[in-house]
Amino acid sequence: AQSVTQPDIHITVSEGASLELRCNYSYGATPYLFWYVQSPGQGLQLLLKYFSGDTLVQGIKGFEAEFKRSQSSFNLRKPSVHWSDAAEYFCAVGAWSGGSNYKLTFGKGTLLTVNP
């Protein structure tokens, strides 16, 4: 069965600093990979996704992520964080199980605090 690990439960950065959120997955084949963000009082919003092709993926709000097969990782990055980026970030794997069943498996999330 697939699994996702987000090792950092809470990260604090200063506004304008760079950001990297870590995500490692376990799955027997190449998965579909996603990053979602949940701002306070909001639902989950898709930041970016990787299905195939270029391993560096660009998303919304200036975020990017890089798929590294050898490390089973899909880390999220942003060169300069804005105060509005404060939110909880979820890495997810989309994978098949039981032959014909497909679902997302999520990590526990990383809460990002941005200091002024």
Next chain:
Amino acid sequence: EAGVTQFPSHSVIEKGQTVTLRCDPISGHDNLYWYRRVMGKEIKFLLHFVKESKQDESGMPNNRFLAERTGGTYSTLKVQPAELEDSGVYFCASSQDITDTQYFGPGTRLTVL
């Protein structure tokens, strides 16, 4: 285009009562998913509808949970009777094809006292 909507946004009930959560997917999306996040834990899959049929309900915790999708449109998730451990945020998501991006609703926060 309207996104995924969920009702209610919050529900507070007593243990033993019944609660019904509703999800309206994006129009035209055949695939509808329910997920749940219990406090401090990860978001976990509950079940998946393709149109009106249950494709996968392997994540449903027990038989106190009943999900339906009338006519392949909106879906309801009923918890009867509710227990304390059912508290959490219930998310609904929809997608056009099975491996397409899943678009999530804002969630329903359920508190069982």
